[in-house]
Amino acid sequence: MLWEDRDVRFDISPQQMKMRSGERVIDRLESIEDTKGNSGDRGRLIITNLRLLWHSLNMPRVSLSVGFNCIINITTKTVNSKLRGLTEALYILTKANNTRFEFIFTNLVPGTPRLFTSVIGVYKAYNSSKMYRELKLRGAFIQNKQLRILPQEQIFSRVNGVWNLSSDQGNLGTFIITNVRLVWFANMNELFNISLPYLQIASVKVRESKFGMALVVESSEASGGYVLGFRIDPVEKLHEVHKEISALYSVYSQCPVFGVEFILQDKPPTDGNQLDLPDMDEAEIDESVHDTADVLAAYLADGLHHDREPVFSSELGLAIEKLKEGYTLQTLWEVIPS
Template sequence: MAAELWEDRQVRFDIPISAMQLRPGEKIIDRLEAIEDTKGNNGDRGRLVVSNLRIIWHCIAMPRVNLSIGYSTIINITTKTAQSKSRGGGASAMFVLTRFNNTRFEFIFTNLIPGSPRLFTSIIAVHRAYETSKLYRDLKLRGALIQNKNLNILPLEQVYDKVAGVWNLSSDQGNLGTFFITNVRVVWHANLNEGFNVSIPYLQMKSVKVRDSKFGQALVIETSASSGAYVLGFRLDPSEKLQETAKQIVSLNKIYGNCPIFGIEFELEELVEDPDQLTIAPTQDDIEIETVEGQGDVMAAYFADGSKRTDGEPVYSPELGLAIEKLKEGFTIKGLWEVIEQ
């Protein structure tokens, strides 16, 4: 099984150079020079790399100062004016609000080249493509997966096999259904109810084995912790069919692990002619810096709610009729709902 995917699901600060390199299946879509991390490293010239899984920013002078922002953590992206030391005053900047480990982080990126909109268009478009392709990466229960007994095929998906007579062992009596085995996932649906189904991407499979159960031998698919750590059992008769199906899923899972398909497809209208420009330049990793103790200091600059890490004291709000976190001095419920145009 491939290493568990973290690049699109985490926010990391000052990661090792090795973690900045692309994992299998990760592709660079755009690379922008002269980008400033205005909130955390104001005044430092940096490079921003847009991949199909995350945003990577690093300081040109010191690549160890860097950020990795997974698309799954992004709450919203807006454009406002920020004060940049490099630009010498106010400049149009991209504000990225994220949430990771129950903490909100805000990042501000400013393009040091005036009049260039690519910073905003690339990231917003790729993030939208990520949000609309979750079935490639996430386990889905009872979704709109089947129509008229046929699988709703994803754009990059190929169906390799359709296996009838598959019992789902999630209930005492079992449910008879059908497998669709593709190049990116395994989908099962009940024959009598198409809405009773499950889509299991290879990306989320922790193990695939044949085990004994109270129903006899069964195909057992265990999913990753990030997808809920499900243990899904299926029975197929005869035994030869069970073994053959299990072998096929294991084989396709291995092939997928060598070259994952994440489903995020996006091409720039103006492609960079030199492919070397769409790579992360190798950097000599000759200095070991211990960042564990100081990690809080690094993160503090990006806290979206000041420097607090825990929720504040709960108080009753007569306006909302429920308990809320105590507001900071000078803030009102009405004010928090207002949108101020910049």
């Protein structure tokens, strides 16, 4: 499951800091302060094509992972940094799991605007490349029965005579199979279409339907959990198309194409996947401790989180806000997690 661009996580493990398949480092900035949650702590900000990673240089286990898909707004803000004083900082508002968090990153080296240009530029590139990652229905990606090709996309096959079985009578259309997605559109109305990236495909099967043997494509839960049926005659051709889609899906799974392209003008040479994390003592890493209440509270956007319903607590003998999954009254009272 792809979580890197769709989640906000705190104090993540070294394993979660590593680049997943298809993820690459676009820029790395030294001497960045997490002014909101770790003011006075010098750290490193790593910008990938899916997320922002920050970790403290003194204590690498103090870290953040902020997915680009969670970001609501990016702007600048004047803040009072412990290490630099009154200065302009990068302000980021996010939403994850129905909770809003805010992050403030301050560049501790004067006269280096790369913090703003890199983060904002990569975020814009991420937003403009959603077709690589999101299912799209009735989109404007077909023109004169031709697919509008994405920058990193290659067409492998065009299959005519494909019936979409979403209605009782079916709709005759065309498949276009590329290296990043499966596209179908109706011959009579090209705006009746679907673009399904391999990233959002849960399974591809051939099975019996009330229309005979059909190609059944299931989309992921994140994209709506659609079950799409297509009939292709003859059956031999159906199996050929199924084999081709399955092969391309397998290749894509090994090395996904996320479509986020951004080139820095004055970027120092770096290894695209090397994070250069400081050594972490085994004793310092506690995989069982995740988002503790005090860490979450530091990043909550004031007044923007949603209150949960009240429930009766038999331990306290009064009504309290319903605890989040994984929390107990004992853990909320602990200053140092046991």
